Amino acid sequence: MATAKCILVIDDEDDIREIAQISLEMVANWQVVTASSGNEGLAKARTEQPDAILLDVMMPDMDGPSTFQKLQADVTTQHIPVLLLTAKVQAIDRRRFADLGVKGVISKPFDPLKLANEVAEILGWHS
């Protein structure tokens, strides 16, 4: 039996973290670790070595793109695929995200019943 995926969700909003965890654990049977800030996310990425990271863009102190750059700069975390979570829909923002080198972008608001499917599709995780 395949090992369940482990996802690290980094978002400063409590309810988003909670719903993402409910969604990925209950719908997809994945294991979920959460972090409420970029710095906490960096520490957990190193220790937990998740299969993927969902990273909010707008966070106080250190935003998503800055957190992503630090993940890329660390040899222990640079291999972990990162998906940005964002409510920004303007083309200029999307181009900026694509230029960063993330694996994909998931729009907020997301459907809790479809979040796991979206993640799997972007990362090519076949069931």
Place this chain on the structure above:
Amino acid sequence: MDSRAQQALAAVAAVWERSKESILGRVALLEQATGTLLEGTLDDALRQQAEQEAHKLTGSLGTFGFGEGSRLAREMEHLFRAGVLLGQAEALRLSELGMALRRELERPLVGQVPPPTPREERPLLLVVNTDAELAEQLVVETAAQGIRIEISPTLPVARGAIARAYPDVVLLDLSSPAGTADGLTLLTELSEQTPLVSVLVLTARDTFTDRVEVARRGGRGFLHKAVPPAQIVEAVVQLLARRRAAETKVMAVDDDPQVLAILRSLLESQGIRLTPLTDPLRFWDVLQQESPDLLILDVDMPDLNGIELCQVVRSDQRWTEMPVLFLTAHTDPGTIHRVFAVGADDFVSKPIVGPELITRVTNRLERIRLLRTLAETDALTGVANRRKSTQVLDQFLGFGQPSGTTFLLGGAGYGSLQTGE
């Protein structure tokens, strides 16, 4: 809906009950900012805070099942972002949105994610102007043409409406009090937007310099303010028709509506229009009606499979060059061989990986555009050949017709031309 999904929704509803108070607190802050704006005392710190809270609501309300709440919050975010441009019109609009938002959040959450709002098929015209009489006349004229219309009295209100409703055409009145400079800035922004928003400019000024400036910034039409409303709407109709003709069109046939919904979401984010079809028996009629630039076919379907559809397409002279891309969960050598044996250009495995699909589709479309350019360009001079030139001239003549514009065509003759050695 299976039991895991039901349990997940019940858990989300429980999170809503715990989060409701803090979320309503955010709404209260938006109302406070709106109130001070109405009084003319909104400071920048509160405005920025309101913008941030509206952004957070945009990102979270739909996840709880309040999709309309997310849309309302998004428009409020755009309005608060306007900063020094916020005036009474924006304040009144924010007040309306705030009341609508509170009503939306007061409805009971029934523990079920509501179905997505059905896409409105009628095109949307957004009118940015303060002329109430003109607006009223346009409402009457557009109704007769089956076009939806929204009126925005100011540029910040228009920006909010564009973010919420994604209009197909914007009629931008540059002679409104907001001023020409800000209007031209909006014009530039819209010309860079995806999905595409076409802008018709309405102005009391009519110099060649004005026309050049509008064209440089991506304006698709230039009308003098004295033009009757019926002619304005006729220009909108023609612009919509030209847009449809110029859009990249993809037709996808798959008996799974969820696959088609994913394809629509992926392709329309790239400005590509998708015609989805679940019933392969209707394939031929829809193909002739839509004349797509590329076909995406599922392999396994009841009644007629994708292999058979591709064979039919390839046997007709009109469609022998049509790029065909297969979607399939089968990656065994036998299926791949069958797919290419009937003339497919490519295949993509299911489940669909967004970036891979977009790359495959856009590469094929780019190749078709290159081939068309070669077919429409004179090999010696590199300019449009006779067929293409005639087509473009017809478009320009149609462009000037609604406003009775005089069209001046200049010609230059060339002596014997020879290819260089």
